[in-house]
Amino acid sequence: MRAPRTLVVGAVAASMLAGTLATASAAPTTSSAPSAAAVSTATKPSENAKLNKTPTPKLKWFRCYATSECATVDLPLDYDDPKGPKTKVAVLRTKATGKRVGTLFVNPGGPGGSSTDLAQAASRWASPTIRKSFDVVGVDPRGIGASDNVRCLQPWQQQSTFAPLEDVFPVGWTKQQRYMGSMKKIARACSTNKLATAMSTAEVARDMEMVRRALGQGKLSYMGFSYGTQLGATYANMFPSNFRSIVIDGTINPRSWSGTPWNKSRPLDFRLGSGKGAWKAMKQVLAECQKAGDPRCEFAAVGDTRKRFDALVAQVQRTPLVLRDPDSGQKFTVDYPTMIGALLSVMYGSDAPTQVDAILTELDYAATEAQGGRAKTPKPTRASRQVLLAAVDDAVGAPARAMYDNSYDAFLSVTCTDSQETTRLADYPRYDTQAQTTAPHFGKAWLWSSSGCAGDAFTGQDEDAYVGPYDRYTPKGVLIVGNYWDPATAYTGAVETRKILGRSRLVSSDSWGHTAYGVSSCVTKAVDTYLVSGSSPARDRTCAAETPAFPTREERARKTAPEIAEMTELPKGAGEQTFPEPVVVD
Structure with missing residues (x-):
């Protein structure tokens, strides 16, 4: 991610x-x-x-x-x-x-x-x-x-530190080690920043009050x-x-x-289940696509949408796809983490099924051609390729750029101060394996995004952070909205x-x-x-x-x-x- x-x-x-x-x-x-x-x-x-x-x-x-x-x-x-x-x-x-x-x-x-x-x-x-x-x-x-x-890092440190984080999630021992090294570096830097360690949600609530x-x-x-x-x-x-x-x-x-005594020894996404939610949504998109059929959902042309999705993921895992930007003519690569990141990105939108269909149709056509076959899905259009390009850019847009981007600094400063993990960063490869079992594909993206909160990475804490209770009596009620x-x-x-x-x-x-x-x-x-x-x-x-x-x-x-x-x-x-x-x- x-x-x-x-x-x-x-x-x-x-x-x-x-x-x-x-x-x-x-x-x-x-x-x-x-x-x-x-x-x-x-x-x-x-x-x-x-x-x-x-x-x-x-x-x-x-x-x-x-x-x-x-x-x-x-x-x-x-x-x-x-x-x-x-x-x-x-x-x-x-x-x-x-x-x-x-x-x-x-x-x-x-x-x-x-x-x-x-x-x-x-x-x-x-x-x-x-x-x-x-x-x-x-x-x-x-x-x-x-x-x-x-700002947890100096500007000259950011590009090299964030380079390994351009992967949506790391695959393989070498990339995992580099990813963890970068996460630890920025988390440790935030842990000693006087503002970062005073950015818990409780402090924001006090400011709002x-x-x-x-x-x-x-x-x-x-x-x-x-x-x-x-x-x-x-x-x-x-x-x-x-x-x-x-x-x-x-x-x-x-x-x-x-963080609570009974959950802070677990990675944040194992507590939150975002990966499971994303996988549930993805499975539902595939089921609705099958039901709607082609041409409403062009990916339905492949036959069994779930089976073809699994096969497409496996193919991209073996051999990343090399595609071309129709406007610039430049080539770009879609590997397994990028594919999952692009799909997760478009699932945020209220038109998620349509956008997922566009991406899967694009990738299916390219993957079938790459194997010398004849795709059942339509030939890509400029519009569908732009959907994929935008999603890829959104997924891999890590903040290694000319101007300092403090999005990760802010994210980790709040998230890690609140979550109070007691995990070890070295255990995240093992958590990665578990995530793949409980929340295929998307669990990895959510797990690694907050890996900087591991207890031996982010060590700065706000003594005034609020960790409950959350069931206090309130004279007025809260209205909760949840989307399936x-x-x-x-x-x-x-x-x-x-x-x-x-x-x-x-x-x-x-x-x-x-x-x-x-x-x-x-x-x-x-x-x-x-x-x-x-x-x-x-x-x-x-x-x-x-x-x-x-x-x-x-x-x-x-x-x-x-x-x-x-x-x-x-x-x-x-x-x-x-x-x-x-x-x-x-």
Whole structure:
């Protein structure tokens, strides 16, 4: 996998992936009545008391990026030392277009995604109901985006360090050793960076709470996607009486993400199960392709789609394919890790089956020709080749480039501080073998992406990281959204989180890609109603598929909010101010 995308590992409990989809989708019967222990824990004002020692900041807004307002605020690097070193955090607000209900904080995931980008792009992903009712506010997590930037390596070190990570995952002893060496180097560097070791999700929750106080506009409303669901669950348990409504879409099981005594001896993806979720989605695409048939799904022309997929993977494992870019004429190679990375990349989209079909059809044609046979699939077109090229670029786009890219620095700083692994990096080749058994192909990609979190690689920890409990009594309920075919945050994460957050409700979506808001109109309506009213639904609900797996052009699904956030670049209007260049913290 490339430098981890919006989640983002975004994530999902492997140890609890029990049962079929049918049993998993049943609404859990969790009582909303809190236990005495939960009530006692919830009433302790420890987090609020800690933040009360820090003066509420004043936000000095300025107009920015043509349609928004921006501000920066200096917050304590360590809230136990409110007068000590500070870190600058960026805030962006787009004002409500109608009668305002309140302020909606947003986070796109990652870890490493920019919340200010997501807030600025609100008109492209948020429904008219949300845009009318809420100021949409993004607070870039510390170390990320327009906030002070974490930098674990010096610029001259990055290219050589990241070169082995250009493989989506390493195959063979030599590449595995090189991969582990690079991961250890950057993880060790982040472990001694003063900002990196203060970037746990708990610190981001505290920063968000300080901005909420600075706004002075009532209790928090929040919508988080992918890794942003961990932020939402963490805030709900750290500040259980401070929120009005929290939506988490593409949900991570918080106990699986955070290190606990019973799970931190396991690699992160074995706890989260993202690889299993991706393999489940891939198998479903192949089954739907078989059902739809050619020409709706061109890969169906091969006959048994699952058998041909297995044979195609085996062929590419033996002999990588050499293809040509129709525009530049340059040749490029698709080996086994690149093939899996490209497929995983397109499965993030709401049109995942169509994109997977395009890639498999391309590769089948090339592989059959390479063996001197006659392909049953159609001859590649310029459009289908561009789909493959874009997916390959997305999969292998490691940050070894002219300008310093801190995406891995940010990803590891948050993920490893939270997950608290006690694993050994030298054991990852053995975990690789296990992953291939439990989550063929995709388990490898997810496993290696967070291998820098091994206990003997990342050694810096935040003593103020939050690791639970996650079942505190909350006066208001959290709305959980889970998508059946999510390749990053598997649906089981939403089901498990529903059981943990006792006053929560679960909206299950039979849709493709990573997250469901904005793609499923049923999900969108349920989320909008909850956010505007501030009241949880009476019961869990399931949203049926609204488009076929292989739709016509007119039936195509819309893009998800994380997709839009990834494509967003903050515009620069004439005469408009922008965020100042972030301070880099080595």
